[in-house]
Amino acid sequence: MAKINRNTKLKVASFFCGCGGMDLGIQGGFEYLNKKYHNLPYEVAYAVDNDAYATKIYNDNFNHKCETKDVREIELNKIPGIVENGIFSHGVTDLYTIYNDGRIKKETR
Numbered sequence: 001m002a003k004i005n006r007n008t009k010l011k012v013a014s015f016f017c018g019c020g021g022m023d024l025g026i027q028g029g030f031e032y033l034n035k036k037y038h039n040l041p042y043e044v045a046y047a048v049d050n051d052a053y054a055t056k057i058y059n060d061n062f063n064h065k066c067e068t069k070d071v072r073e074i075e076l077n078k079i080p081g082i083v084e085n086g087i088f089s090h091g092v093t094d095l096y097t098i099y100n101d102g103r104i105k106k107e108t109r
Helices: 021-027 052-061 091-095
Strands: 010-015 030-032 035-037 042-049 066-068 086-089
Touching: 010 021, 021 042, 042 052, 052 066
Parallel strands: 010 042, 010 086, 042 066
Antiparallel strands: 030 035
């Protein structure tokens, strides 16, 4: 396990990142509606989504790049810079996944 200190950024992978709203939120360092959000101790080391349009928007707005790929094709041991501290996924996507198979008709959370 990585030794963590105050200056360490935790590296995470972002699956189903879309255009990057949650990725921006987890990293911080932005201003929205005249409120400043300070930098947080997270660095998105890898981002992936299967929607090419969303990844184009993501890549236009972040220095690190998002990969357009089906998550079933990802080999975790080949993620650039091996993600050391965690993987996060965006929960809303279960409505749209190919695995939904019609079981979930609407958001119930």
